[in-house]
Amino acid sequence: MLIDYKDSRPIYEQIVEQYKKLILTGAMVHDERLPSVRNLAMELSANPNTVQRAYTELERQGFLYSVKGRGNFVCNTDFQLKARRDEIIQEIVALIKEAAEIGVDSEELHGLVTQAVQKEGAL
Amino acid sequence: MLIDYKDSRPIYEQIVEQYKKLILTGAMVHDERLPSVRNLAMELSANPNTVQRAYTELERQGFLYSVKGRGNFVCNTDFQLKARRDEIIQEIVALIKEAAEIGVDSEELHGLVTQAVQKEGAL
Amino acid sequence: MLIDYKDSRPIYEQIVEQYKKLILTGAMVHDERLPSVRNLAMELSANPNTVQRAYTELERQGFLYSVKGRGNFVCNTDFQLKARRDEIIQEIVALIKEAAEIGVDSEELHGLVTQAVQKEGAL
């Protein structure tokens, strides 16, 4: 877990993002325990309030559940996975529409994206 | 020009976004005059400073040039168009990578996006 | 004579700059007549007040003299030439000092400048 203090996004948001990624990619699994608020705060040299805020947000979004006195645990994320997949699709569709508006038709765009993906893959 | 005061993004950023879109889509053309700072502020019932900030940002990004005592005018945007096209491609590539990480391969994704585009098109 | 309305500098200043250059380089000579305020304003589609302001400034700096009812004429510019030469030297000295402050010594700088001049010359 790494916080980038130069990032303009608030620290609690960076924590939320990183745990969401760990959970959605399967790096953390159902019922696995997250670090305690206090420990994570020390590890990141952040304020415990900030970590608590991140955990509260993750709970609100259905990524973890907390058990008093025991800690915070990863939820089953089938639902979140499907939701994120649909979000990704909607975001791509929006970008395709914007490209069309500035004169890049979907075939041309498809070609350019394919090229870019191959370049990345070749690195 | 419509500002959403419930939007969490600051007003000046909304103004910037909307003019960028108008300019990139060709709705406003090279050397066309934008409303004066004071007029736009009145129209949006916002403060002239807020509009000024938006215009300064648009100038910095190369979308308009200002002439003291005359007003603000749209720049030639060939460069900005190409830059935005490349940004769109990179954003799509990043989304494809994220999809792969959560277990949606690029063929499946392509199919789902195509479906979504067709649905939208049918609206 | 060309005014760049996209330039952030005021129009009157651009006029001043261009006539100073024409006069210092000898493109306009001692006692040569400048266009009338009215004509130049028309040619540049600028406000006559703006042109008048430029001429007043040029007179103040000793580049032209005006004769009522006859027009504006180029001064002898031996003095201005020497002054501008000294200014150029002072500006270069200041840049050399700044370079030293950021760790570029004068020999290294001399080499880099020589290279840059040759590149320009080769264009």
Added chain:
Amino acid sequence: MLIDYKDSRPIYEQIVEQYKKLILTGAMVHDERLPSVRNLAMELSANPNTVQRAYTELERQGFLYSVKGRGNFVCNTDFQLKARRDEIIQEIVALIKEAAEIGVDSEELHGLVTQAVQKEGAL
């Protein structure tokens, strides 16, 4: 930090210039904290908005990064240093060209600059 209220340049620009110099010369180092917006404003008897504007500009130019609730900190400036070095070279080249246009050849100029540097050095 000294502001010259008689200077025609705006206060925020003077603040930007001075911090750029402090950072580029190494007087302030990577990750060092700048004064808070409010403190610097008090020290300069300027308005917090004016200081904020200077800091925003310094952030945009890559000289500092800001962390909400914590403060503003100096960036790593390798890139800025190189960029400024190149700017200095280009400015000197432009001055050499201007000198040539008004009849001072580069050898003569070189001699005059060398003299001037030695005089300064002797102060």
Added chain:
DNA sequence: GTGGTCTAGACCACA
């Protein structure tokens, strides 16, 4: 406490 955004209103340079 600290930065970010915004309103209200002033004054200046420029055309």
Added chain:
DNA sequence: GTGGTCTAGACCACA
């Protein structure tokens, strides 16, 4: 009239 800068002071998000 038009843009640019600035002061005074408020309120919010974040740590």
